[in-house]
Amino acid sequence: MLVLLPPSETKRDGGDGPPLQLDSLSFPSLTPLREALIDEVVALAADVPASRRALKIAATLDGEIERNAALRTAPTLPAIHRYTGVLYDALDFGSLKGAAAERARSRLAVGSALFGLVRADDAVPAYRLSAGSSLPSGGTLAARWQPLLEPELRRLAAEELIVDLRSGSYVSLGRLPDAVRVDVVNEAADGKRTVVSHFNKSHKGRLARVLAGTKAELTDAAGVTTIARRAGFQVERRGNDLTIVLSS
Template sequence: MFVFLPPSEGKAAPPDTSQSRLDLDALALPQVREQRMQVLEALIEASGRQDAQQVLKVGSTVMAEVEANRSLLTAAAAPAHQIYTGVLFEALDADSLSAVEMQRAADQVLIFSGLFGVTNFTDMIPAHRLSMGVTLSPFGDHRDPGRLASFWRSALETHLSSVVGDQLVIDCRSSTYVPAFRPGAQQTLVVNSFTQKHGQRRVVTHFAKHARGLLAGMLLRQPQLPSRPDEVAEIASAHWEVELREAAGKRPHQLDLIARAE
């Protein structure tokens, strides 16, 4: 089993006392080191431009984070699950994982990233600001990665396919990160989340992120990891009303988590 997660927009910078720095050779999937460096250099260049806010598609309130991108090669690093601070990661609650469960997370969880393509749960990374939905072309030549989703799809396809093999993938990613790598439909279970009130279902982004993080944490804490979509649905049914829809053609299995709106 693998769990695919998106990163979070919100990130916590490691303490200034941290002695760890980014080491591209130490990240999961070292075969894409060259591509990571290409994106890293383009991000540093783009973050120093006057149009950085527009290029990186961010609001004015996070421009300090964009400025910090320029120091990524020397910035402090911490485990990915500590850097990401969004709703999904709060719900997963990595701090409460046992040592065995944390090792399981390191082995089974992959976090997709505009900057790194993909990392594992415990890879040491710095806080940064870059979405997979960005197009990075600050140099205007062969050094530009361009549209990141396409760039990473090309870089990851062969190497990540070998890692994942034919194992079940529980896909909790947001739509921005899905194009970077698509496992086979028959081995993929996409997690959807809805709130229901008066018979009407709707997606609330905050609650959807929370539900996916909570489910990921539940799976990591199981005595035995699930290997089939129906086993994941059974685990989820302890917390939500669930509907499981089988894969059809290129459409993966779908697990709907349905919560009652208060």
């Protein structure tokens, strides 16, 4: 089983790994576009106003542009430690121990606008590039990633179950219709349901932790539903679409 996580806009600083080595990353079929995007992002960082426009950030975040300028020389961290925020706090990878941590390392992967897809232990630098960024070379990142990322995802799906927890903009970089998908909704006392926004990330992080660490070898959506329910989630399933229901 492979659990696909969204990245986060926020990244942990620094690292104790050597500078980025693209040939050491998983999924080598993605290397040509990774190389091209890094070249573009590093070159773009020399023009701060243009970088702000492309990355859709304010001047208060110019430190992110400095990160991009140093992409090839900055220290690295394993991807699972580089990304931060609500989902990663709930996942709490660092507290997994022993066999559960090893299972999580093999099962977790992160979608990325810069790298396409990386596994938990892939060493990456801090950077700023989101699925909605608009690089000067033109075209959307989705249009550039899909021809490479979608075949890679289909190859993976032929070998193991994929649970896709990515957000919509990152799903667009590489679509996989047969993946198990998860939504989070809130159900009011009158039965009315609304899509959860902030807590969506928290609950997906908790689910990712359960799936990553379980001893069970899951092969279908029914198995994912069973494990989630055992962990205390209220889950409804329709085919490969799972809905986590929260009660208000």
